[in-house]
Amino acid sequence: MLFLLHEALTNFRRHGLMTMAAITTIAVSLALLGGFLLTFYQVSNAARRAVDAFEMRVFCRQEIRKEALPALKQRITALQGVASVRYLSREQIWAEQTKNYPIDTSGIPNQMPDTFVVKLSDARRATALSEEIRNWRESVDSVDLPESEMNSVLRIADFLRNVGMAGAFVLVGGALIVVSNTIRISVFARRREIKIMQLVGATPWFIRFPLLIEGMLHGLLGGALAALCLLGAGHSLGNLVRENVPMLVPYLASVDMLRFGLALALGGALLGAGGSLVSIRRYLRAL
Amino acid sequence: MLFLLHEALTNFRRHGLMTMAAITTIAVSLALLGGFLLTFYQVSNAARRAVDAFEMRVFCRQEIRKEALPALKQRITALQGVASVRYLSREQIWAEQTKNYPIDTSGIPNQMPDTFVVKLSDARRATALSEEIRNWRESVDSVDLPESEMNSVLRIADFLRNVGMAGAFVLVGGALIVVSNTIRISVFARRREIKIMQLVGATPWFIRFPLLIEGMLHGLLGGALAALCLLGAGHSLGNLVRENVPMLVPYLASVDMLRFGLALALGGALLGAGGSLVSIRRYLRAL
């Protein structure tokens, strides 16, 4: 075991160029893949938050009694898909109106209704919810929902998610192609060595294992390199966002970069090991 | 010449695996690069159009004479950074207001001013323009500019452009690394052949030229493959956008995909040729 590991490590020295090439190629592929996944995650997260930012406004009937309001608030809160409910009294609203539009409101009585501002936890249920609440005729006058904007944003978010998923698949495919090509070539360049080892009586596993470990190490190092790059890039990008476009900050999702990096490195290792296994098999099978 | 080309082509057959690996790797790299560039172009274009969508409203003084309005319109249009000016008479506006808010407007006289809706050709000049127009005290009452939203969008657009540029550089670097690795390995695998050719008396160019052509063809084919994929992907993405998120259509830029594909293929050829040249030199220099 130890000896085979040692083999794999000395192979690094023996095939300097190949090692360098394999590691950097894997690093680039995984960095691109990881970068895309992170971007995709951030974008779809931002889209989700944009949708979440939409509020539904429930306007109560003018004749509603103040005592009935807490019960109504309760009733709305209890509905499925509602995240939070905030009460705005008609006096509050009117005070604000008169402050903002002194000309338009001068000499007019307070026509504003008591209002509940409803934040939704599931934007997709918005229409259904508004329908339901609108049916409470005894207390609710009307429900205001920025339906068309919300639908637009929802559709865009959906679209982005789907396209992003497809893109991720394509990228994974691309990374697989590139990495497997690299490993295949580097095993191909050693087919004579493999042949000699077989002729000397080495079992397939005896040949395969060091190459496997080597491929795994290539993948691991490449993945780690990619993770490092992404960590750095993500950090400085985060800073840039905070400095230049602070209005985007609420839309940022925080990512556990340590975990992500680990996943990337492990993914690389898996990719490398798998790639070697597959490409060695060809040369081992020919007796 | 012809003979050397023939050499390069038969090398395709001689090194099947290498050829396949090189072409697919180059194709993947270039497709990713191209895809990123296209996305980046679309996004920054969309951001630009979003900024362009903002309008400045110029409210005229109540006492302005109708005859003075065309001159004013002329004057605004003549300003630098103004794309178009649309006139809304106070009567028009009031009519719309009364229709939309019958309760709020009933029994009030028309307080609306004559208004010019100004589309900007350069959002960056918006603040300066508004300042200037605001100074025309004799005819202009006030200027309304959605400054904060506009600034937000502008900053986001700028940010996206800069990050995109950086991303493009990183991607170009990544593609260069991957492609040069691939070509380097495939030349490395042939170093013995190159050595033999030298010993038989072949001049460096006699060795280099077929490899160069070969690298170029790899790049060309890889680039063409990438272009084809992008063409297909772009087309179906465009259709998807039209079907699912029609509200995004006005933000779409049309790209001359034929030209883009050609550029990609040519870029690939250049990359391949350059990569081979550089990596062959190493083996040629050693006597």
Add this chain to the structure above:
Amino acid sequence: MRVQSGARIGLFIPTGLSVFLPACPPVRYNSRAMIEMSHVSVTYKGEVDALCDVSLCIPGGDFVFLVGPTGAGKSTLLRLLYRDLLPSSGALVVAGYDLTRLRARDVPLLRRQMGIVFQDYGLLPQRTVWENIVFACQVLGQPRREIRKKLPEVLDQVGMTHRCDAYPGELSGGEQQRVAIARALVNQPPLLIADEPTGNLDPETSVGIMDVLREANRRGTTVLVATHDKTSVDRLRRRVIAVERGRIVRDEGQAAYAAEAIPILTTTLPRRNW
């Protein structure tokens, strides 16, 4: 970490290595013959007939020369024995393994029964002379301490002790050939197959190498040598199998040798006018 235990880990191959050896050994025939070939033919790519209906029996402990002009099929015959090739037809039993029925995963077991000197040496280019020979021992799962003990001896036999840290690319043709021989000998295999082991050696060294082979034979190894070196063939006076155009044209045992020595060797006599 104690140096002592670290050193031990470094020196021994852990028993976990045994997973790399096939679990159940295949059936071995109980035959006195080391090599039994009957009606074997080999056709490359359906075109070149390299061997035609060759039958042959080499008992264990024999020392056999395989001679014949270039392209006669000597290497092809040897490649059959270590199952680098499968015969197009015919039966073949080597060291008790029926090669026509041997499963692919048992091939390493067969090859561990033999030491092989390849015509093109077949040294691993990225390993030093020492590492090349060590590799052949590690394949058998031998503990490193034992390997370290026996290596100097075999290197000394072929006279390559002074260059043991060189890479094959840094050796002369003859030196590479001697390393290949050392690698084949190091495990004292029951069967030794040597393809042109003295092709790049000067006559003196050739004689030395042949003596090493003879010594191995005396210790019980069956030796099969393909060679053009008729001087050695002549000197050792062992069984000679002559191949020509894929057929065995002569097979002269040790007994018959003395009487028919001259006809075989005519071509090597300096005076021959060709």
Add this chain to the structure above:
Amino acid sequence: MRVQSGARIGLFIPTGLSVFLPACPPVRYNSRAMIEMSHVSVTYKGEVDALCDVSLCIPGGDFVFLVGPTGAGKSTLLRLLYRDLLPSSGALVVAGYDLTRLRARDVPLLRRQMGIVFQDYGLLPQRTVWENIVFACQVLGQPRREIRKKLPEVLDQVGMTHRCDAYPGELSGGEQQRVAIARALVNQPPLLIADEPTGNLDPETSVGIMDVLREANRRGTTVLVATHDKTSVDRLRRRVIAVERGRIVRDEGQAAYAAEAIPILTTTLPRRNW
């Protein structure tokens, strides 16, 4: 497109090819000697002294054997001549080129003056026998029609006509060696360097190959052959240079040969007890 013109383009190498030949040939010394070596030493990697203070003069038209035990430095000496190596010290003029001053880009010019048979054959593995030999001609910019005319002859000389569409990997050792010899001979170079050209050949074929070399020599080619094949050395009775541990220990011209033949050849005599 007319078939006729298409065929012509295919058959001729356009004159545009001349850009691939260096423009100005380097100064060539007007010396009668084909090879002049004086006080040449070669030290590999600062450790191994492969050649020590070797001086040597081979006039044009000579036929010289280079003999010596393995690792003596024969291949090293030959590699110097085709500038695969630069001497660590000393002066070296080959075919009129001063190798210590030859610019890298003029090296191809030097190598075109010679045909080389490498000890490890050095065939291009991805090309057939035919293509390998064609390549050596194309390097000189010869028109394809001419190449096609002379190839069969040289293939016939080494007896490889029947295998001319095979790849080197599909040939036996001796066959590869013969292809390498054919490639070296095909351009009828002024200088022929052969490293162990008969190492993998049977005695009969060896004699045939040596005759081919002698024939080339008779047509004016200077021939330098490193070999262990003392039968041939003996038979041809030419100048013999013996190298041992990097030094020239004997240099016996054709004239001196007859008298001193026996001492050189003792080691090849079958009866010698070693």
